[in-house]
Amino acid sequence: MSRILIKGGTVVTATETMRCDVLVEGEKVVALLGEGAPVPTADTIVDATGRLVFPGSVDAHTHMEIPFGAATSKDTFETGTQAAAWGGTTTIIDFPIQMKGDSLMGSFEETMAKASGSSAIDFGFHQIVGDVNEQSLAEIDLVFKEGVTSYKLFTAYSGVYYSTDAEVAKVMQWAAGNGSTILMHAENGSVIDLLREQAIARGDTAPLAHAATRPAALEGEAAHRVILLAEMTGAPVYIVHISAKQVVAEIAAARSRGTNAFGETCPQYLFLELSMLDQGFEGAKFVCSPPLRDPAEGHQEALWQGLANGDLQVIATDHCPFDFEGQKTLGRDDFTQIPNGLPVVEHRFPLMLHAALADKRFSLNRMVDISATAPAKMFGLYPQKGTIAVGSDADIVIVNPDANDVISAATHHMNVDYSCFEGMELTGKVETVMSRGNVIVADGEFKGSKSHGRYLRRGLNQLLF
Numbered sequence: 001m002s003r004i005l006i007k008g009g010t011v012v013t014a015t016e017t018m019r020c021d022v023l024v025e026g027e028k029v030v031a032l033l034g035e036g037a038p039v040p041t042a043d044t045i046v047d048a049t050g051r052l053v054f055p056g057s058v059d060a061h062t063h064m065e066i067p068f069g070a071a072t073s074k075d076t077f078e079t080g081t082q083a084a085a086w087g088g089t090t091t092i093i094d095f096p097i098q099m100k101g102d103s104l105m106g107s108f109e110e111t112m113a114k115a116s117g118s119s120a121i122d123f124g125f126h127q128i129v130g131d132v133n134e135q136s137l138a139e140i141d142l143v144f145k146e147g148v149t150s151y152k153l154f155t156a157y158s159g160v161y162y163s164t165d166a167e168v169a170k171v172m173q174w175a176a177g178n179g180s181t182i183l184m185h186a187e188n189g190s191v192i193d194l195l196r197e198q199a200i201a202r203g204d205t206a207p208l209a210h211a212a213t214r215p216a217a218l219e220g221e222a223a224h225r226v227i228l229l230a231e232m233t234g235a236p237v238y239i240v241h242i243s244a245k246q247v248v249a250e251i252a253a254a255r256s257r258g259t260n261a262f263g264e265t266c267p268q269y270l271f272l273e274l275s276m277l278d279q280g281f282e283g284a285k286f287v288c289s290p291p292l293r294d295p296a297e298g299h300q301e302a303l304w305q306g307l308a309n310g311d312l313q314v315i316a317t318d319h320c321p322f323d324f325e326g327q328k329t330l331g332r333d334d335f336t337q338i339p340n341g342l343p344v345v346e347h348r349f350p351l352m353l354h355a356a357l358a359d360k361r362f363s364l365n366r367m368v369d370i371s372a373t374a375p376a377k378m379f380g381l382y383p384q385k386g387t388i389a390v391g392s393d394a395d396i397v398i399v400n401p402d403a404n405d406v407i408s409a410a411t412h413h414m415n416v417d418y419s420c421f422e423g424m425e426l427t428g429k430v431e432t433v434m435s436r437g438n439v440i441v442a443d444g445e446f447k448g449s450k451s452h453g454r455y456l457r458r459g460l461n462q463l464l465f
Ligand code: URP
Pocket: 063, 185, 241, 287, 288, 289, 290, 318, 320, 340, 341, 342
């Protein structure tokens, strides 16, 4: 088995910062060698002098090639996982989607067929349950046996993914029986439908109306409701893509009652804001659900604080990219027809690195926790993923903290024609990325392969009270 020695760097995990060398043999980390330790033989030496050495980052929420209205998200597993690798992400968790009337197991098999042999990095799945009925509840058991231990339900998107409160409770009852975690898209869909109809009826058709019809209060209300259903049923609940301060408060309150409630936010809700939708139809580039919020209302600050103090546990992307030309433009005359979602998978880790290094939002250790360790533990992948330790997969990211980077659609690797972070200057640069002992990004080149990524059978949530 070939041996690689990563020499001279500073290893940063969720709990430690250590000057040590990392010895990789085959796919695994086999030793962490502190100063004065005998130098082992190795086939390859990677010089990490002056560099920070992080565990490969884990993005627990992506949507490669998913249908949304009349459009399909532009990144395939092939393009999206390569873009992720460029930004230091070595594991994604994506979503098979059971649509109304479809077989749940069928959707799992279909997504597995798309991802297998096409992914540059390792991948797991959360299952979307879009049609709660006896048949899908029976099939959930089959998907569970395949290592899918988390299930996403929606209180929004009527007629597509929407579940009633009773349907949510029914799947939560099932999950409570076997320890699965329920992911919730929490917005009050029926009131949003009313506001959307009223907006269109009065001729309010521009992208800004997307945000106006999805107020923060309706996100807070839905989060409150599903957390109570989780408490009643005993299922762990993980609220995805949180944009509103009300939801941070709901999760903090639930956790202080001892409820297994968890929260995820995404870079777009931290770095972007409501006013970006208010630029005529260009605002369509920023349409996602829940929407971007007004910083004057304190949402972004609450999210940053939640990540720093532990009320929120995970930073993911909800990566769901649509071209501006030809896809976002489907909604030129009617904001309800704009496909929802933003391209983020490549920049989550670099943005969080910048937040730690330049903006001092949290320590580098906390940055590793929210972006790698906690998602790995939340979704049953730790310590195989999410840390650098003896026996862990050698998923490693080497960063130059003294170099800078600028985000641009002209240079990014996502298969989409714009960047919602265009022109943003970042402190720190990802230089080398390894996935299971294979160098997949180095010297400004992608060196991996589309057949390298493996399916990850996951265990249960390791962060339960
Ligand atoms: O706008 C979003 N969030 N698009 C992706 C689908 C979802 O709700 O996660």
